[in-house]
Amino acid sequence: MLIPATRYRDCEAALRFINDVLNLPAHAVYRDDAGRIQHAQIALGAGLMMFGPPNDGPFDRYMADPGDIGGRETTTIYAVLPDRATLQAHYDRARAAGAEILMPLEDQPYGGANFTLADPEGHIWSFGDYDPRAEA
Secondary structure, three states: OOOOEEEOOOHHHHHHHHHHHOOOOEEEEEEOOOOOEEEEEEEEOOEEEEEEOOOOOHHHHHOOOHHHOOOOOOOOEEEEOOOHHHHHHHHHHHHHOOOEEEEEEEEOOOOOEEEEEEOOOOOEEEEEOOOOOOOO
16 A cells, blocks of 8 residues: 655645545544644545644655745645546535646546646645556
8 A cells, every 4th residue: 555645834724625625534633732733644445645744853854845846746646536426526626615726627548537736735636537446
């Protein structure tokens, strides 16, 4: 199993965006004694994505914030949705919430359709109904 992980400067805002705009539920959220998010896990099917705040720990020297590198990413998140109707609903929800759509919902030459957006801190998310694990 592969589980992508990233950092957010404002974990509370990130969690609200992921839950409310991307419609992805929290699998687990761990907070410190002051109530600040230290680690969060987002679930979609059997997959997870994890995030937490920068903490000046040894791993942080390997991480870059999109805002620090010209708004670019070295990797992105692709979320597989079960069908075109669900994909369309996610797209409509993100647009209605004012999400920054980088690439509109379009059919892809390899099958399925997808769209891509940037979250408020510049992390790039793609949603599609193409499942690379499904049999051709």
